[in-house]
Amino acid sequence: MVEVNLWSGLRALADGKDKVEVEATTVGEVLDGLVKAHPGLKDAIDAGVSVAVDGRVIASSLTEPIRPDSEVFLMQRLKGG
Amino acid sequence: MALDSLKSEGFKQVGTRPDRPDGFDKVTGRAKFGADATAPGMLHAAIVRSPHAHARITRIDTSKAEALTGVKGVVTRADFATGLKGENWNILENVMAGDTALYDGHAVAAVAATSPLIARDAAKLIEVEYEILPHVTDVDEAMAEGAPVIREGAADKSVPPGLHPNVVRYHESGHGDVDKGFAEADLVIEDHFRTEATHQGYIEPHACLATLGGDGKGELWCCTQGHWNVQKICSALLGLETSQLRVTASEIGGGFGGKTTVFIEPVALALSRKTNKPVKLVMSRSEVFRATGPTSSTSMDVKIGMKKDGTITAAQGVFRLQGGAFPGAPCEFTAMCAFAPYALKNVHQVGYDVIANRPKQAAYRAPGSPMAAFAVESVIDELCGQLGLDPIETRLKNASKRGTKASFGPTFDQIGLVETLEAAKAHPHYSAPLKPGQGRGISCGFWFNHGGETAVSLALSEDGTAQLAVGTPDIGGSRASMALMAAEELGIPYENIRVTIADTATLGYNEVSHGSRVTYASGLATIEAARDAVKKLCARAAAKWGIPEDAVKWENGCAVPSGPNAGDFDPLPIDQITKRMGATGGPIVGHFEATPEGAGVSFATHIVDAEVDPETGKTSVVRYTVVQDAGKAIHPTYVEGQFQGGAAQGIGWALNEEYIYGEDGRLQNAVFLDYRIPVASDLPMIDTVIVEVPNPGHPYGVRGVGETSICPPLAAIANAVSAAAGVRLHELPMSPPRILTALEKQRDG
């Protein structure tokens, strides 16, 4: 299981939780797992999210690998000027 | 990125400062920018814009315009696709109003004619009737009870119940217990800050030349930071198949984030489809100000607690961003960047994205971050002042470093904030004596940086030279960096590489030139494409020598046996292989397609000396030093250029630039005379220090450098003004009238 940290603004959509455990080996599986566990998160995830894995911000790639002990943070989708 | 592909020393070309490949074109007037293209039989277009901040469009009568000799076609919203959703709908609504004009300058119709003058005359003949609606342009007023609702149902599910419908997105993050942290502090300062909207102020107005037929096939030439994005959006807005619209990026006369989306391109395409002729559309400067994408305006509350020794015990911020009539103000970036430079046990940040009757905001260099830095770094300066602490030592004491849990959640990898602070401390500027009436200000800044979808192709020519095709428009000399990286890998002279910005038909999708991603991501892809070509070159040598491919390595532009056991062969230079490539397996092309995900975050520390004229309230910047982590500077001169340009834009934001709306909701200063960007006589030389803390996510350690440089200046100058004149400005810009008011208040006690 991977522990996923949500930004606190998402708590209301995840039954009050700010950490969610999902079965996942990739970023894509993390996102699928989150929606399965908490369907309320679907819109926020579809709107675009980035995932920070061990401090590295994965902006969009769903195939990036995740280990069970990885530090995983959901973040809003990064862009720039 | 595997570690074995990392290269940190022994560069032969990277780090040198050769002339840029497109220099000759740009100093002779030969370079073709957006407005420099023509086509046989071309028409010229003009856009009719709303003079009202908020109004229902009750009637559009185009008959008089259409009757004018030379007019070939008129389009309104009815000429675009229907049924769009999400951001595509937002963009279409912004590009051409539906039933309501949402801001002063909102497009409502457009006309194409045989000359620019006829098009302009015809635009005046298009009659539009409006029913004027109540409007709001200020962020705090737009959130307040009773404010006019811009659009019902625009909010997404992130917004907590009970807020005004103009609050359309909400962000909240942080960790620890801020109340406990504030209780541990010896001094807590809380202040309210406001910043006005600013514009990127690129000198080249948006311009395009569109050709679209009834067969759904089109060609578009435009100045943009990302032509694949233009292709994608325009296809959706016009109802075209994406691949049938080929987009070519012109040379781009500045973007800074403002050319990451579309404004006029879909309109020119619609006119071309309707008239069956090429249509050129060029914005005027006032159209650029009124109807492209300025920054958000903000209203912010920041509270920070500090111990006497300088340790920050807790930090909290509320950031309200007004981003025009559509969702998208980067409130989450403002919130996430705000406290990122500091290692905080207790931190909490909230962001509100608020809509109002202004043009849809667009990205501007580190979108959202400079405003946050203005508020946060001002409060830190105030704390240091009241506690008698050195501003750099205090920042060093709290600085984020490898292993710090970032204010936005994750743990930082290798980062360079401490190194920038140490370099600033050691810089002669920091210890130079000040003249009477001058003050010195310090500020740090942070930006995430970005990777993004990238495709690159590198084709070798028979004479051993190389043609590199990248998909990221060159805004500030990136061709030079790309050529340096390709030359480094191939082991051939820099001058032997020709870099082209390919059109959308030539490469796979390339994300926009934004997020400081070009030298990072297109650079990484260039290195990988060159390595791919080298592998193929080595294979040809191996075949010639009759040895295994892995027994050949590449050195100084030649294939050589990888060791004594591989056999005894003379080095085979690149041109000896390419000369015969047609007969030995065909053309040799290296390529790379990926979404690099290792963009390293970037920090900067700025030092500024300012003096304030007590009679006029004018602030002069007398000395400026930028210290920033570049990871690895590929072409140091252009890295310095990014540092200097960001600082200059930040100086303008701090001191002069602002969108001024009247009571009527109309923009009052839509010309460069009244929207005053820094001119040469406003600025001193801008000193730079390039710090290099390698980014582990790039083969050479590159971090993007384009954006972070605009984050510290706002606060650094506010802190310098405070030191020089003894007044703390909480609102930008710190224009002479505001400074005078603050000085008068101070005199009146």
Place this chain on the structure above:
Amino acid sequence: MSKMHITTTVNGDDVEFLCDPRETLLDVLRDRLGLTGAKEGCGTGDCGACSVTLDGRLVCSCLVLGAEAEGKRIGTIEGMAKGEDLHPLQKKFIEHAALQCGICTPGILVATEALLKKNPDPSETEVRYWLAGNLCRCTGYDKIIRAVLETAADMREAS
């Protein structure tokens, strides 16, 4: 509206054109004569991207009517290099990276050439004030000012 017939010289060549009385010199250069080196950044004389010389005097071509070119000598960026040899300012701008996007560069080069003709030994302050009418949004002016001062020194030495 009937068009006016104008006879003038551009970069030393005799040129004739027809223009609408409302057209600016910049419109004429770009749209009628195909000389797109001068750029329109504002159309109100604030940015200097359209800088050209008119009888040797530096002007914003967006503030001059095409019709006013009658009998005058116009100098544009296209006439700055002599054949394949760049003007020393052009060379120095490339060498110093005194341009990033390059849109303001033609105007700034035309303006600085006019400055150095008038004042071969300008101070930094004089260069900054002379160029105050030429906006650059990319560079912060640092490398531009350095390039101008260094070119001026080189040209003094060479003459």
